[in-house]
Amino acid sequence: MLAKRIIPCLDVTGGRVVKGVNFVELRDAGDPVEIAARYNEQGADELTFLDITATSDGRDLILPIIESVASQVFIPLTVGGGVRTVADVRRLLNAGADKTSFNSAAIANPDVISEASGKYGSQCIVVAIDAKRRSVEAEQVLDAQGQPVGPGWNVFSHGGRKDTGLDVLQWAKDMAQRGAGELLLTSMDKDGTKSGFDLELTRAVSDSVSVPVIASGGVGTLEHMADGITKGGADAVLAASIFHFGTFTVAQTKQYMAERGIAVRL
């Protein structure tokens, strides 16, 4: 049976892997190859590198990191953050990434997903969706039929700063149809709270699309990780801080999941 995946996420900026404390203090987390190798030894099923560099000048600094990790650690590597064009996909794949994750650029130009997946295959195109539950006011916004859109979640862009007005479920279906091979779903309401995934959101998206869904945002305990799969219906769970700060290892997470009857690669 296909195993559910555990994916540690590493933040990268200025060519370094860093760990952030509430996005304020960035501390050097060490050598990227060493970190990647350690997660690999613990049984990580994939690794995601998120480039949090704000400027395009700094962006290319992730390429040597991906190159060195890819030459030493032989599990799938995803790169997200600042991926905008088909040319970006090519450069990252050439550096050794297996998948590239689009976010704001897909919202600005949805065709880039069709183009990139047409050229390199949907297996390497991930679309990251930052979702936030609609406010009472946002529920009153009229849809194309003139009806209030009602409860649900909206897609946010630009690192969660801008409400696009797009409905998450519609957007998820649209992206899958255009060739996204996987969706990385982050709940902005839950992100950083350590109170667990937004399970209702995860379940709703997972049931809406036929491509795999990675749940992200809000993990504080091992139970949260397992719930993302058993209750949220996610195919994979992604977490950053609980692994970086050593709260739990990937191995402990998998052990716990196995005890809960979840198929994991041990």
Next chain:
Amino acid sequence: MTARHTLAVVDYGSGNLRSVWQAACHAALDSDWNVVLTHDAQVIEQASRVILPGQGAMADCMRELRESGMLEPVLRAAASKPLFGVCVGMQMLLEHSEEGDTPSLGLIGGQVKRFQLEGRLQADGSRYKIPQMGWNRVTRPDSRPEHAMWRGIPDGSWYYFVHSYYAELTDQSHCVGETEYGAPFACAIARDNLFATQFHPEKSADQGIALYRNFLSWNP
């Protein structure tokens, strides 16, 4: 150490070729093998062993293989020396793929078909997703002796898959490894000097590297 043998990874523009090359280089550390990424017909001609990677759409892979001038060297290699096909590189060895209705190399009898799993649920109640993306166990058919490429690798080891199409073999004796996604299917196939996997050894950590290492010493 002097490199006495060459393992050629065929470069016809496939997306996973660098990963395959790097993993094969890693497998060849401390050996007398030289692993080269090449689109030079002569290098493939002179190589002792060949890996045929493949990723993306089948029709594109077949076209690029042809247009890069690599088709003939690959066919000659397949006729004479150990050749390892990976993912679409495996699918190309069969006769035909449903993906883009594409005729392929016809070196092993069989068809490549799309998973028909829409609306079906997995054992744990979650729905089947396409592509199959992630780690799955590979088991050996118990009806036959184990294929030499599995030496030292435990039965049921986990390998990384990403695919929407799978192989349906004409002759089941060519199946040397199975996995289950909706139904059991052949994810490792072999005939004489040919060995190929649907999964990605280059992304399957230690057991993937072990498979590439075995390829260096396999004597079909």
